[in-house]
Amino acid sequence: MVEPIAIPDRLGDPCWTEANLEATIRTVAAMGDESASRFLATHAPITHVRIGDTDRTLSDAKVFENVARLRARENVVLIHGAPGTGKSHLINWIKLRYDHAVDSGEIVGVLPVLVRRRTGSLKDALEQLVEQLPERFHNYLEPVQSAIDRISEKEARKKLATELHLELGIRREDAGKERLPRTIRHLAEAFHAEGFGAWLCREGGVIDRNIQQLISPSEIKDRESFPPFTAEEFRITNPRQRSRGLNTDNVIRLIDELEDEPKSAEQAAALCNESLRGALRELMGLGNAALSSILRDIRQDLRKENMRLVLLIEDVSTLSVLDDEVVNAVEPQDDASLCDLTAVLGMTEQAYQRLRDNQYQRITGSGFILSFPKDSSADAWVDDSAYVDRFVGRYLNAARLSETHVDQIADRRRQGADVELSACDDCPVRENCHAVFGSVVLDTDTVIGLFPFRPSTAHYLLDNLDAHQTGVRPTQRGLLDHVTKPVMRYVGALAEGDRHALTLPINRRQPTDWQTLSEVFLGGWAQIERERFRLLAEAWTPKVKATDIASDLKLLLKPLNLPDYSAKAPDATPVLPGGAKGPTVPIDDAMGPGKQPIDTAMQKRLDGLLNRLDRWISGEKLETPKDYQDLLIKFLKGALPLDDIRTPAIPAQLKLRDADRGSIRIEEASTQATKNRVSFHFPRTEDTHQLIQALVHHDVEGGGSWQFPGAERYKRIVARWLRKYQSAMFAALDPEGLSPTDPIKLATKFLCVASIIERRAGLPADTPVALSYVTSTAQTSPPTVLTEQLRKLYADLPDRRRMLQSFVVDETNLPQGRRGDVVVIDPQIIMEAITEARTDPSIAALPDEYAASYWKSRYQAFDGLRGWSALPEAIANERAAIGDLVGEIDRIFLRFGFTVGANYGGCIEFFAETARLIELMKSAFHWPANEIDFFKRDRIIDRAEAFAKVLTRAAAVAEGVNDSEVLQFDPKELQSVAAFVERCRKIIDDASRFADAKLDHLTADGDPDLIEGEIIAELLRLDAPAEVHL
Incomplete structure (x- = not known):
């Protein structure tokens, strides 16, 4: 007998428990023995995993088959996509599929290990590896486990303080940075002072909060940045810690300065924040080495047993100390002492874009790359309402079932079957519930009730999620966290007597014919009841006329604790002080007036633009192309995600920001712009036709918004076009047929040679230290030479170094925000050039093609560099x-x-x-x-x-x-x-x-x-x- 874990007494009562709901819908994909069954019970077959950036897709089963078939000694599979699109879910499913294959004997000689993104700390990641290793491996991992246990908070705080002391002191000096301001020149000493240092390392301070983020559980969003220093951090409130007995005279003077001068305290905070990332990197470096060492030890021992290690990592982007180090650790090493390896790594789009070109090549050479569409909502969700209903139905069913029944479903799913048990089978209100709220039927003919949803309700709410709100995205995770769980919780609150209106992070729309509906059917209702009903009218019915809406939703009133329809209007006349009545005030409408139809003039303009566009796609010349060019350049400036990419570089991006309609070249337009500027080409294709159509409707009918009938269809067209063609648009910003990285390498090589000449020393073997010398702006004296030819070259050195340093910064700057301020430099290309310069200091001239066309000014710093080709x-x-x-x-x-x-x-x-x-x-x-x-x-x-x-x-x-x-x-x-x-x-x-x-x-x-x-x-x-x- 299969019945809900909470048997309802009447239609409308929740048929799940709060504990079951929490166990079923978690913030991240659940795994482990305690949750694997529930994971399998809710797993909806994934069908939209793209192969690379192509439009070809694979199902989850095919993904596993392809991964399991990899037979090279070392393979890497990358799965990238935006948060919430299903990366973690797929990787968890692959792990469970491997477990079943190993247990059943389908696959032999394989050890699957999963590192989840539970807390994002190094300690947690290492512990996960230890926990999943067979018992025979634990002896050699005991020292590692002990090392993990020794990472105490107090010790870690002191270590970070020491690293900040070094960053603000000797490392800053070695890097050639300008000295600290005179008033706070002893700031580095403060981090080592017995008193001031203890204050900075106190519990709850900035150092402590950074350590907590590294070694303790934290939210994924919290790991995207580190807690910063503020001026308040340097104002000591503990009298003992600011005493002369615990601080040197220099530190005492610094304490007084920071307390008396707010500007000095702000300067100190800014300098510490500038040094914080470097200090954290040094602090975490030991951990990264430990992780690499563990992986190597595991592989060496597994090699002796002829085992293949399958290492699955949910999301390297959200592990505070892993990220690039993990990718480096699993890259092919061509070491016969190590066992075979298949690594499956999940990562966000930002982390994927940070990979170096040679990493891409090595991965595709030994494995493959999979991706979830950035606009997954537009592909597998918005276009398939029935799919969304079945997806939600699986979670509803699992939340209603006991653990015993969930385990039964999981066992059958491990054998390849789908869900065959429904909590609705023996529910006492089944018939009435399915009649009122609807149901879905899985491929196994299993019927699952949709209560508290109805068909297409979840699809509508997903489609209208407000992506402008923090953390809200129209993805699988968004559907669960922002739609399914809140609605189910709300039903539970209703059963306990709560009558507040349900608030969801969606773009609200006024229901069609809302005024009539309110007056005729809701006239006697309180305002709070109207607000509750309006959401039902928006999402729980497809009807558009007032009478049809009321009829369709009538059966939902009692289950959802709403009153019967009433046409009687309440007295909305407010009572003023003294008992007098004021003027009648209409009931507030939180949605405001609906979008009014466009006027005749606008309609005429809309028709004209669309008609000319239709004639163009039919083979005629495009008339008055400027109307469309303006739309396209505005679209590109607003839609291309410049803040999320590594390339093109800032100088190239400025070409887009400075571009006008003349940069838009539409095939077979009646007039064309000259070619002496950056150009974006739009061929006469159906994709271009549909894009411009969508932009015309957005501009004319929506007045620059998507608030007009049929807008969702046009939004999907724009999203698909952007996904398909944004790479081509970015490529147009760089020189045609020329590598944008070669000049960076050449400039970096020159800076390496300049560093060798000025310092009279080779580049350090430690690449970060070499990088600090290469990027140093410290002034140096002209080197002594014996020959006139070399003396002339050295005379050009200071100005040439300054110009090429600026060029490298501009080309490798990863901008954040529309101002394009320098936030962080991408060092990958620079480091490759540093490696080359160690063995070959010769400097080649930049090809003449870089001095042509609109990009000439971008490479002006290389003018005069030709003389340096005579350096040998x-x-x-x-x-x-x-x-x-x-x-x-x-x-x-x-x-x-x-x-x-x-x-x-x-x-x-x-x-x-x-x-x-x-x-x-x-x-x-x-x-x-x-x-x-x-x-x-x-x-x-x-x-x-x-x-x-x-x-x-x-x-x-x-x-x-x-x-x-x-x-x-x-x-x-x-x-x-x-x-x-x-x-x-x-x-x-x-x-x-x-x-x-x-x-x-x-x-x-x-x-x-x-x-x-x-x-x-x-x-x-x-x-x-x-x-x-x-």
């Missing part, structure tokens, strides 16, 4: 000059008998012997100090080893072949060594001549004193050319 030649000449200078130094060493090359130990000996000679000369002859004091003043002996290293490196650069070595080498140090060597040579030569003169008085058999003998011996050791008389 200039480097070769500089290398030769370095070699020449080293050779000159070598010749001096060899002249005096010292070795060269190797580690230049002869250099150290040369300066040591010169020092000994100087000391002997000073002792014997009191040689003038002003000629030799530099030797002691410049600490030549102490620096001899450093000079040897300079010579060693210079010799290696001169003999090398790596151009980067020349760019990194500073010849200023080599010039300094050469100068000291030359001065020492002069000292030795002068000492030899001076000694000759002093020793001339000695006869051949003379006997010089001891010091004079040592001088002679030293000069002989130095192989001085002067003649010494013994």
